[in-house]
Amino acid sequence: MSSFRRKLARLGSLTPEGPTEQVPAESAPEIASRAVELPALSAAPDSPGRPVLPESIVQSQRSAAHLERLRARLARALNRDITGQALKPKASGSRSPLTTWGDADGRLETTAEPTPWGLCHTLRKTYRFDHLVGLATLGHALHASPALLSLLGLTPAVADCALAGALFLDTETTGLGTGTGNVPFLIGLSWVDQLGKQVVLEQLFLRDPDDEVAMLERVRERIEACELIVSYNGKSFDMPVIRNRLIMNQLEPLPDRPELDLLHLVRRVHSRRSWRKSLTVVEREVLVYDRGPDIPGEEVAQRYLHYLRTGAEGGLGAVVSHNDSDVLSLVALLGLYGEPLAGPQQCVTASPPNSARPAAHRGAAELAAMARVMKRAGDLDAALDVADLAVHRGVGVEGRRTRGEIAKARGDKQQALADFEAYAQQVGDPYVRLELAKLYEHFLHAPERALQVVELGTAENGPQDAHRRARLQRKASAKAESAATPQEPLATQRSHPCPGWARLQPR
Secondary structure, eight states: HHHHHHOOOOOOTHHHHHHHOOOOOHHHHHHHHHHHHHHHHOOOSSSTOOOOOOHHHHHHEEEEEEEHHHHHHHHHTBOOOOSSOOOOOOOTTTTHHHHHEEEEEEOOOEEEETTTTTEEEEEEEEEETTTTTTEEGGGGGSSSSSHHHHHHOGGGGGGOOGGGGGGEEEEESSSSOSSTTEEEEEEEEEEEOSSEEEEEEEEEEEESSSGGGHHHHHHHHHHHOEEEESSSIIIIIIIIHHHHHHHHHOOOOOOOEEEEHHHHHHHTTTOOOOOOOOHHIIIIIIIIIOOSSOOHHHTHHHHHHHHHHHOOGGGHHHHHHHHHHHHHHHHHHHHHHTTOOOTTTTTOOOOOOOOOOOOGGSSSSHHHHHHHHHHHHTOOOHHHHHHHHHHHOOOOHHHHHHHHHHHHTTOOOOOOOHHHHHHTTTEEEEEEHHHHHHHHTTTTHHHHHHHHHHOOOOOOTTTHHHHHHHHHHHHHHHHHHHHHHHOGGGSSOOOSSGGGGGGGSSS
């Protein structure tokens, strides 16, 4: 920055004809006003009492005035005056980032911890287990079911993890991509302390880019000590960003730990919901929690870059609070989605206080979606139990279809047939009609009923559909002919299945 100012100072002494003798500095308005009068002097050479200046001098003074105006504009953009002194904050109502982004003199109360790789700047807080985040407390995470979370997250390794050893992670970065140029400047980490009495929240702040290695090594220490990493979009964003920065700093890779990405879990469980699946929306719809005033995500990187340019930390307080809320929401959501399922006659979750609205994460549609995810995970018994619960909760025909698909996968064709028939009576689904045609043909041995269903249209097209129709027509015709042929009386039937049987009998 200082070299840039020296270049501007040298430019101030140049003219179109080369370096000139230094003259006392004049203010930009004085030079500009004098330059405005110059065209009149040169344009009226016959005016009495007014000297005529050479054209080269006129152009030189105009260039000097224009250069001074440019220097003043650059100085204002850099929050410095022309002499290099910092400008004072503008009055209230100004759009200056110093007033919009917190107190210009504010500082983050971080603790600088010396490490072999440099200073690691941290902010640390502790929360009691009864700290409430909407519907759930932080302590609910300790009572969650790892088996249920492993099924919903499609991550089998989670089932063997102790949730007391989980590490909750969220990052704030200088960009949106996962490339090597995207730097995490604030990393929020949370875990249960060794005594199991409170939740610890540690935020690592990159006060100086030279201390990035110290911050990354602290993240490595926390991951080595944990059994499970819990994040929100961490598999696609947070963890790749951290791994790329390790590569850029020529550091060893992170140890392997199971990763549970709650974003994927939320998308599966609430697949029938139209609202966005961002963390703040999930807080509002699922946790019934409003974090209050918050900064937009696109402003996070701008505030940190402003801090790097000016050294003003006042705007970073809101970023720290934003990250704090994100991490605590992860802890609460883990306990909510991992809550063990109750029986059909029991209430699975409590309703929000002072509200008649049921908990959104265990509605009938969510239970049906959970059953489909469990079927996909391969636990058909658990999937059937949840599907029964969804039907009992009144999920409607969608629950019947889900239970029918699970029953078919388990080999319970009678239950599958009953659920598919109930679904087909209300919804004209070609896929369900195809399943009914298969059950009528191979389970009930009723090709005529299967043919009636196929005539309504199924999910098969082309040669497969034609082949099925032809086969069903042959079977239906053969069955009709067999029914029309009179049966031989029992008295005239052979008493022995083999014609030579009588000859084999002893006399």
